[in-house]
Each structure stands twice: as C-alpha cells, then as structure tokens.
C-alpha cells in the first residue's frame with residue numbers, strides 16, 4: 224500500500240509539472256485528491272491493513288496529500304501568472320511606435336494664393352468686392368467698351384447660358400458694379416478675386432480659372448501709382464528684389480494699356496525654358512481706365528482718373544510654387560495637393 228501511495232505521488236507530481244492550463248490542473252487535482260479520487264479510494268482500503276501498519280500508512284498518506292496540495296497550489300499560481308503575462312503581452316503597447324495620423328484636409332493652393340494676394344492688397348488699404356459668376360453681356364462686355372465684333376463675345380469663346388447671359392470671362396465686370404454702387408465717391412480702392420470662364424483647355428489654359436481684379440479711382444491717379452502698387456505687390460509676393468516691367472498693350476477698357484511682367488522667378492531674369500528665354504513672365508493686364516468706361520458708370524473723367532488691373536491667379540501660383548502645368552491645380556491629385564497642407 225505504501226508502494227501504491229508512492230506511485231500515486233510520483234504520477235501526480237509528473238502530471239502537475241507537465242500540465243499547461245489551470246483548467247487541466249483542476250481536473251488532475253480532482254482525479255488525485257477529490258472525494259472520488261485515487262488517494263481517497265486507496266485509503267478506503269486502510270481497514271484491511273494490520274492495525275500496526277495503519278498509523279504508518281496514514282501518516283504517509285497525510286504527508287503525500289499535504290505535499291500534493293501544496294504542489295497544486297504552487298502550480299496553479301504559476302500557471303495563473305503565466306496566463307496573465309500572456310494576456311499582458313497581447314495588450315502590450317509600444318509607445319515608441321510612430322502614431323497613426325488621421326488625414327486632415329487643408330486649403331487648396333489656389334485658395335492660399337488668392338488669400339495671400341488679397342492680404343497684400345488689404346495691407347495697402349484696398350477692400351474686397353465680389354460679383355456674380357453668371358453675368359450679363361452688358362457688365363461683361365458693353366460697359367467695358369468691348370465692341371460687338373470682339374471675338375470674346377462669340378459663342379465659341381465664351382460660355383453662354385442664353386443670349387445676353389454668360390459665365391463671366393474676366394473679373395472686370397466687378398469694376399462696373401463697384402462704380403455703379405459707389406459713384407461719385409472717391410477714393411475707390413478695391414480688389415475682386417474670383418472664378419472666370421473661357422472655352423480653353425490645354426497645358427496653359429483651363430476652362431475655369433481665377434483672377435484678381437483691381438480698381439483705384441481718385442483725383443490725379445496716374446500710371447506711376449499703378450506701377451508703384453504692382454511693384455510693391457510683386458516684392459511682397461516674390462521677394463524684396465523682384466523687378467516688374469510695363470509693356471504697352473491694348474484693352475478696350477483702358478487707355479493707355481499695359482501688360483505687366485515680373486522678372487522670371489525661375490531663372491532670376493537670365494532666361495530659361497519657363498520664360499522662353501526672355502527673362503520676363505506676364506502676370507496681369509492693366510491700364511488707365513478708359514474715360515468712356517468711367518463716364519458710363521458714373522465718374523466724371525474730367526475730374527477723376529483711375530487705374531485697373533486683372534491678375535492671373537494660376538500664373539502667380541505656378542511661379543510661386545514652381546509648378547509648370549496648369550492642370551495640376553485641377554486634377555485633384557492628392558500627392559500634389561498634400562504639399563500645401
């Protein structure tokens with residue numbers, strides 16, 4: 224019987240060491256030490272032993288039970304702590320890993336440039352005006368002294384909603400709307416940023432693009448005011464050494480008219496592919512407002528003079544950011560847009 228007890232002991236110890244889960248451990252414990260377990264059933268046979276052996280076997284049985292009970296408890300603790308460690312490892316957070324950044328939207332580069340242009344002029348005392356994108360022929364052409372036979376008036380050059388009504392082809396109609404609203408008040412110093420539409424579509428033209436119109440009316444306004452203002456603008460936009468030049472041109476609503484170039488920001492005026500080796504890049508049309516335009520909209524040209532300009536926003540943005548294809552702005556390529564966040 225003592226031998227049998229030792230066997231049970233050894234067997235139990237081997238199983239306790241080998242078991243891997245608390246659940247299985249419990250089963251083993253019940254099998255060995257439970258009410259119907261091996262120890263209990265063995266000890267039931269004690270009655271058959273000679274009386275002198277009973278205390279010996281009883282003592283050994285108690286010793287083994289205590290020992291096993293301790294072993295079970297120790298192994299249970301061990302397995303529990305291992306399970307805890309495994310669970311912790313699963314939930315382990317590596318605080319040195321880079322975080323997951325949510326995608327955050329931001330303004331479009333053209334919006335940023337329009338804001339930058341606007342802020343420069345706001346700093347010079349201009350205010351901002353807006354006008355409708357759907358215009359009448361009167362505001363878009365007539366009042367700007369653009370003759371009936373002008374090609375821009377043709378269906379194939381402009382987007383007509385119906386006869387007489389079209390998507391504005393430039394921001395210049397805002398000049399007229401402003402004069403009608405304010406005449407004969409002076410001084411007038413406004414800019415009008417916004418979208419304009421033409422039937423063009425290639426690497427340098429988009430059917431929708433942006434302009435910032437400018438209009439200044441007062442007594443004794445001259446071409447030098449225009450040039451000084453635009454020089455200041457160009458230097459704030461492109462740097463303190465930026466040069467501008469006025470090139471004689473023609474617009475029906477200005478006399479004299481000039482196109483304004485800035486020294487090529489890519490090559491610094493040396494001549495390159497972007498400026499077509501000229502060293503200069505055109506960014507706007509401008510001039511002294513034609514007396515007929517002033518008069519028609521309520522300002523006496525004998526008393527007041529005015530200058531106006533219309534700037535190409537995409538042009539400015541391309542130069543500022545070094546972008547060489549206009550379509551980049553409108554293709555919604557997130558890799559390009561993201562650089563401006």
Ligand code: DAH
Pocket residue numbers: 392393394395436437474476477507508509510511530531532533534
């Ligand atoms: N409206 C002209 C265009 O879109 C640009 C322009 C030229 C605007 C001369 C002006 C100006 O205000 O005075 O081509």
